[in-house]
Amino acid sequence: MNLTYLSLLEQAMFVLAALALFISFTLLAYNRLTSIIYAFAWQGALVSAVTTLVAYSVEEPELYVSAALTFSLKALFIPWMLLRMKRRLDLEREVGNLSHPILVTLGGAALVVFSYWVVLPIEEVQLAATRNIIAVSLAVVLLGMMVMVVRSQVVVQVIGFMSMENGVFMAAVSTTQGVPLVVELGVAFDVMVAAVLFGVFFLHIRESVDSFDVDRLNRLSELEEDA
Amino acid sequence: MDNFLSPVGWLLALLQALLFAAMAPLLAAWIKRVKCRLQSRRGPSLLQPYRDLRKLYYKETLVAETASPIFRLAPYIIFAATWMAAAVIPMIAMQLPTAVVADVIVLVGFLALARFFLALAGMDIGTAFGGMGASREVLVSSLAEPAMLMAIFTLTMSAQSTNLSSVIDYVLSYGLVLRPSFMFAMVAVMLVAIAETGRIPVDNPDTHLELTMIHEAMILEYSGRHLALMEGAAQLKLMAYFVLIANVFLPWGIATEFTPQALLLGLLAIGAKLALLGILLAVAETALAKMRVFRIPQYLNLAFLLALLGMLSNVILEMG
Numbered sequence: 237m238n239l240t241y242l243s244l245l246e247q248a249m250f251v252l253a254a255l256a257l258f259i260s261f262t263l264l265a266y267n268r269l270t271s272i273i274y275a276f277a278w279q280g281a282l283v284s285a286v287t288t289l290v291a292y293s294v295e296e297p298e299l300y301v302s303a304a305l306t307f308s309l310k311a312l313f314i315p316w317m318l319l320r321m322k323r324r325l326d327l328e329r330e331v332g333n334l335s336h337p338i339l340v341t342l343g344g345a346a347l348v349v350f351s352y353w354v355v356l357p358i359e360e361v362q363l364a365a366t367r368n369i370i371a372v373s374l375a376v377v378l379l380g381m382m383v384m385v386v387r388s389q390v391v392v393q394v395i396g397f398m399s400m401e402n403g404v405f406m407a408a409v410s411t412t413q414g415v416p417l418v419v420e421l422g423v424a425f426d427v428m429v430a431a432v433l434f435g436v437f438f439l440h441i442r443e444s445v446d447s448f449d450v451d452r453l454n455r456l457s458e459l460e461e462d463a
Numbered sequence: 464m465d466n467f468l469s470p471v472g473w474l475l476a477l478l479q480a481l482l483f484a485a486m487a488p489l490l491a492a493w494i495k496r497v498k499c500r501l502q503s504r505r506g507p508s509l510l511q512p513y514r515d516l517r518k519l520y521y522k523e524t525l526v527a528e529t530a531s532p533i534f535r536l537a538p539y540i541i542f543a544a545t546w547m548a549a550a551v552i553p554m555i556a557m558q559l560p561t562a563v564v565a566d567v568i569v570l571v572g573f574l575a576l577a578r579f580f581l582a583l584a585g586m587d588i589g590t591a592f593g594g595m596g597a598s599r600e601v602l603v604s605s606l607a608e609p610a611m612l613m614a615i616f617t618l619t620m621s622a623q624s625t626n627l628s629s630v631i632d633y634v635l636s637y638g639l640v641l642r643p644s645f646m647f648a649m650v651a652v653m654l655v656a657i658a659e660t661g662r663i664p665v666d667n668p669d670t671h672l673e674l675t676m677i678h679e680a681m682i683l684e685y686s687g688r689h690l691a692l693m694e695g696a697a698q699l700k701l702m703a704y705f706v707l708i709a710n711v712f713l714p715w716g717i718a719t720e721f722t723p724q725a726l727l728l729g730l731l732a733i734g735a736k737l738a739l740l741g742i743l744l745a746v747a748e749t750a751l752a753k754m755r756v757f758r759i760p761q762y763l764n765l766a767f768l769l770a771l772l773g774m775l776s777n778v779i780l781e782m783g
Contacts, residue, residue: 247641254643254776261768338764345771352779371779 596680
């Protein structure tokens with residue numbers, strides 16, 4: 237499918253999806269927690285914008301609801317909660333630098349190529365014109381997973397997890413015009429509960445190991461400190 | 464291709480190259496003036512760079528005792544190579560013979576030639592600053608060049624030609640198409656342009672602050688006519704990058720045929736686009752602080768990532 241045959245609306249969807257992919261890379265590369273949280277909020281807003289465009293193009297009022305839901309949850313509520321938690325627990329200094337930023341970036345690019353290769357057979361099936369977005373969505377999922385692998389700070393890992401959910405949602409919306417509203421509501425509720433549970437979980441980790449670095453959970457006792 | 468031998472084409476190409484050289488100081492002055500305005504200062508007149516160049520041209524040219532012939536030759540080579548690079552870029556009209564004989568890889572090559580001699584000239588005298596500036600310049604350019612080429616490959620994959628005229632023709636022929644790959648490539652080229660022309664946040668063109676300067680450190684030993692050529696080359700390079708960004712990504716208004724009306728329109732269009740880009744750069748320079756030198760690789764890594772994403776989204780989203 238050549239881009240020039242698509243309508244301006246579908247082209248705009250592609251642009252937004254590509255920007256969401258770019259934000260996944262910034263999640264991978266940023267070193268400040270505040271920037272990471274803001275980038276995550278922008279990704280939520282972009283996914284919600286893609287949903288709105290799909291809703292407009294297929295004239296499906298239900299999708300407007302899920303766009304509004306995504307926006308209020310992923311772009312407003314969860315980032316707000318994370319920012320509040322950051323301020324309360326004074327997390328800013330605990331993110332730390334990546335040890336090999338360029339290697340991680342190139343690994344991310346390799347993941348994008350991999351997801352394109354995986355998705356190629358799916359694209360043979362004639363779905364919506366925007367089926368090319370599947371590869372991008374899968375890449376967003378894999379990059380979210382990569383954030384969880386390369387970062388050891390627990391809040392960033394949670395953000396990686398939620399950005400995986402963004403990718404899944406974007407794939408669902410762009411290929412099959414969204415999932416039924418019931419499912420969508422259920423998932424949104426799950427995400428919200430997860431966000432709250434993670435908050436409690438953070439506090440417990442903080443109390444028991446006095447740090448948010450999950451690498452420290454591997455140690456058996458406090459005596460091994462700096463061993 | 465029929466323009467290749469037409470005298471009108473060559474005449475226009477010559478005129479365009481002269482216009483390039485004539486407008487470059489004006490662009491630099493415009494950016495400086497907007498920047499001063501943003502900082503609540505009055506700023507110098509728009510003709511100031513011309514006066515500076517004239518003053519430098521008539522001043523005595525001093526050359527250090529330890530200088531080799533390379534030091535004397537470098538300003539001429541750098542200015543000529545930058546000017547040749549500028550001549551490759553279509554500014555007011557497409558399909559000029561200069562654009563037909565040379566493609567975008569030649570353009571990057573000319574700029575690399577100029578940079579090579581700039582680094583040599585920096586090291587030639589043997590002062591500490593010159594060597595430091597040269598090593599930093601090479602660091603920046605070795606990281607910026609892959610990003611630049613990757614962005615260019617993104618364009619050429621879409622247009623299936625490395626010729627700038629053909630790329631512009633391709634963009635024009637489809638009208639308004641939102642291409643994620645072009646957007647990424649455009650931002651990447653902008654970031655590279657800032658790094659390559661030594662603007663904030665990579666280098667500050669206005670100061671001679673010892674520890675942070677890159678470009679100024681290399682031309683520290685130059686004076687008089689040589690310095691005028693070096694400054695002129697820097698202004699030309701900035702102009703070349705601006706015209707490249709304006710005309711490749713937003714080519715609307717460029718003359719597709721050689722009629723007076725079309726050429727006039729092309730001139731007005733490029734003038735307006737350059738003025739807007741100049742304001743954008745001035746705002747960015749006012750809003751951002753200069754980076755530490757060791758942060759520059761990260762910055763250029765971002766440019767490379769954008770260019771790479773442009774290429775990937777070209778394959779994934781646009782060809783699929």
